Amino acid sequence: MTDAIQRPEKKKSSLLQLDARTRTRNAGEKRFKAYGMIAIAFGLFMLSILVFNIVTRGAGAYQQTFVALEVELLAGKLDKKGNRDLDDIKKVSTFGYTPLLSNALEAKVIELGIETDLKAKKMVGILSKSAAAQVRDYVLNNPNKIGETIGFEFLASSRVDGYLKRRVSRDSIGNDKNISSAQLDLVDALKAEGCLAKRFNMSFITGSDASDARPEAAGMGTSMIGSFFMMLVVLVLALPIGVAASIYLEEFAPKNWITDIIEVNISNLAAVPSIVFGILGLAVFINYMHLPNSAPLVGGLVLTLMTLPTIIISTRASLKAVPPSIRDAALGVGASKMQSVLHHVLPLAAPGILTGTIIGLAQALGETAPLLLIGMVGFIASNPPDSIAAGLLSPNSAMPAQIYEWAKRADPAFYERAWGGIIILLVFLVTMNTIAVILRRRFERRW
C-alpha cells in the first residue's frame, strides 16, 4: 500500500504566463542555437573563400591563347626526294619545320598589314615550341597534303599567354629572354586582327604533361589515366578482400584474444600516416618484388593497403546494421550460417558496403604522399597506354602527384595549371561523394 504523501499545496499558475525558469531556459536555448548558427556560418564562409580562390586561380588554366596561321607545306623542305616516302619524311626533324612557321608568320603579317621590326625568326618566338612538332605530326599522318597550305591553330608561347592573362606585363619582361617588347607589339596587333585569341583549351584535360619549357602544352590527361588504373586496382583488390575480411570478423570469428588483436590492428591501420604505406610500397613492391617503378599497379597496391581498413570498418558497420531477426529467421528456416550470410545479410548490407567503398576510393584518389615515394611524380610525356597491361605497368603519374609536381615548378604558368588540376580533382571527389550520398539515401532501409 502506498502511503499518501503530504505535498504542500501547489500554487495555481496559468499556462499562458511563462514562469522565470522557462524563460531562462528558453533564452539559454536561443543562445545555444545562435552559437551553432555562427559556427556554421563561419564554416560556410571559410568554405566559400576556399572555393572562390580555387576557381579564380584555376579557371585560367582552362583557357589558352591560340594563334591561327596558314602554313604552306613546302615540298622542297619536307620531301626533298619528292616521292612521299614516309621514312624519308620522318628524317626531317622539327628543326626543319621551323622555317615553315616563320614563313607563315611573315605572310600573315604582310597580309594583315602589320608594321613590325621583327625578323621572321624572332616572330616564331610568339608560338609555343610545340608548334613545329604539331605540324610534323600532321605531315606524318597526312603525307599527301605536302605542297598544300593548311590552316593550323598553334598554342602561343607561355609568355604570350601570360601577357593575355595579365600575368606578364611590359614592365615585368625586363630581363626575360623569352619575350621582348616588340614581340608583344606583334601580339597586340594580331589580337586586334582576331588571329590570336584565348579560348577554351580541351587539351588541358586530355593532354599529357609537358617539359619546363612548354607549360602551355601541359595537360592532366595522362595523369587522369594513371589515377584511373590505380583506382581500378584498388577496386578489384580492396573490395573483395575487405568484404571477405569483414564477413569473417563479423559472422564467423570466435570471440577470443586473436580476434581482438585483429580488430585492434585494423583500427590502428586506419590511422597510420599514408607516407608509411609509401615506404612500405617502396620496400616491398619495388625493391623486393621488383615491380616496375612508377607503375599504377604499384600505386594501386599501396592504396589498396590504405583503403582496406576504411572498407573493412564501413562493411562491418553495414553488416552490424542488419537486424539479427533476419539472421534468426534464416537459421530458423534451416539455412546454414554461410547461407544466411550470403543470401540474406550481404544483399541487405550491400548499399552500405557500396557507399563505404566509394568513399574509400574517393579518399584514395586524393592521396599524394605514398605516390611520391614510389615514384609516380615526374614528368611523363608518353602517349596514352595502348593496353590494360601497359596501363598498369608502364610508368605514369596520378592526379594529386601531378598537381604537386606543377606546383613545384618555377614558371607561374605551371602554378596556374596546378590550380586547374585541383579543380578537376575536386570535381571528381565531389561527384564520387555525392553519388555515395545519393546511393545511401536511395537504399536506406527502414526496419
Add this chain to the structure above:
Amino acid sequence: MGTTAIKISARDVQVYYGDNHAIKNVSIDIEDKTVTAFIGPSGCGKSTFLRCLNRMNDTIDICKVTGSIRIDDEDIYERRVDPVQLRAKVGMVFQKPNPFPKSIYDNVAYGPRIHGLAQNKGDLDDIVERALRRGAIWNEVKDRLQSPGTGLSGGQQQRLCIARAVATEPEVLLMDEPCSALDPIATAQVEELIDELRKSFSVVIVTHSMQQAARVSQKTAFFHLGNMVEYGETGQIFTTPQDPRTESYITGRIG
C-alpha cells in the same frame, strides 16, 4: 489422455549461459498433434528451453546444454545430427514478425529451395501455395505474390512467417510469443490458425499471456526460475493447479 504419441522427450536438461544456470533439470514429454504452452514469469527460462528444441542456442557461444532431448526417439544433440537439417524438421516462428525483405513468394520458397524439396518450378509453386493456405493468408496475397513481404500488416506478416515455417513440412512448430506484437484481431486469427495447425504438427508455444495459453493449448507447463514447476492438462492447471507456485502465478499474485 488417451494414446497420443510422445513427440519430444526431454530428460534432465540443464542450460548454462556462462556461469548463469538458466535451466535446471527440466524433464518433459511433449505430445504429438497437440499444442503445448510454456508459461512463466520473465526470465524463467521458457524461451531458453524452447530454443533448445531446435538447437538455436548453438548460435550463442557461451551457452552450454546438457541432458537429453529426443525427437522421435533420436537425440538431437548427438554429434551426427546437423542442426541445419534439424531446423527443417523443427520450424520456428519468432516474437517479432521477421519476413525476409524479399517477395512473398521468395519468402516462402526460400526454405524449400535450400532443402531441395522441389524438383521444378511447378512443384515449388505448389509448395508455396500449400504453405500460404496453411498459414491462412493465401486469399489475401494470391494476387500479389511478387510484392515485398515487408509491405504487409503486422498480423499478415506473422502469418506469412508461419507459412514460411510450415513450408519445409516440419513435424514440430516452435512459436516464441508469436502474438505479442499483434493487435487483438490479428492475435485471434493467429490463434485460430494454431488450432488448425495442431491437426498436422506438434506445436509448442511460449507465451506471456496466460489467457492465450488457456485459449490455445491442450497442455501447459509452468516454468519458474529455471525449473519446470508443473505440467498438465490446460483446463486442470487453470482451475485446480497442484503446486502453490503455479496457483500464485496464474492468479496474478507473483510476477
Add this chain to the structure above:
Amino acid sequence: MTQQHITSAFDRDLASIQAKIMKMGGLVEAAILEGAISLETRDEERAEKVRAADKAIDLLEEKINEDAARLIALRSPTAGDLRLVLAIMKISGNLERIGDYAKNMAKRTGVLAQMAPVSDSAGSLRRMAKEVSKMLKDVLDAYIHRDAELAGDVIKRDSDVDQMYNGLFREFLTFMMEDPRNITACMHLHFIGKNIERMGDHVTAIAEQVVYLVTGEYPEEDRVKSDVTSTQTI
C-alpha cells in the same frame, strides 16, 4: 490465499463481495433466530419485522450477482479465484432461499398466533431452527477460515436436522389424528418444519461449496439423506 494480488483493485473487489456475503449471512442468521422466537412467543410484530427484513436479503443477492459478473468480466479470475467467485454466487443463492424460508416462517406465525398453540411444537421447532442457525454460523465460519473439515462436519449434522424433522412429522400426524381441530394449525406447523429442514439442506449446499472452494472438488460421499418421510410409511 494469504498473498495479495499484484493488482490491488482485484483484492478490493474480492473483499467487497465477500463482505456482502458475510453481511447477507448475518442477516439470514438473524432472520432464522428472530423467526423462531416470534413463533414461540407468538409475537406478530416481530414476525412482521422478519418479513420486512427479507427485502434487504434479496437486494444483497442481486448486488452480489452483479458484482460477481463484473469480477469475471474484468478480472478473468482463474484457479482459486475462479472457484471463489463461483462459490460466492452459489452461496448467495442458497442464502437467499434460506431467507425466503425464514420469511415464510414469519408469515405463518401471523396465522398461527390466531389459533390455539399445539402442545410444545413451537419449542421443538425453535430447537430445530436453532440447530440450523448454528449450522449456518459454522458454515460461514468455515467459509471465512477456508476450513474444509468444519464444512464437512456441518454436512454431517444435517442428518440431525433431518431426524428432528422426522420426529416432528410423526408428532404432527399424532396431533392431527388425536384432534381434528388441530389440523389447520398442524398443517402450518408442518410446513414450517419442512421449511426449516429445507433450510438445513441449503446450509449443507453452502458447506459443499466451501469444500469445493478449498479443495477444488465436491465432497465425494453422497449427502446422507436421513429424511425418510417420503419413502417410509409412518
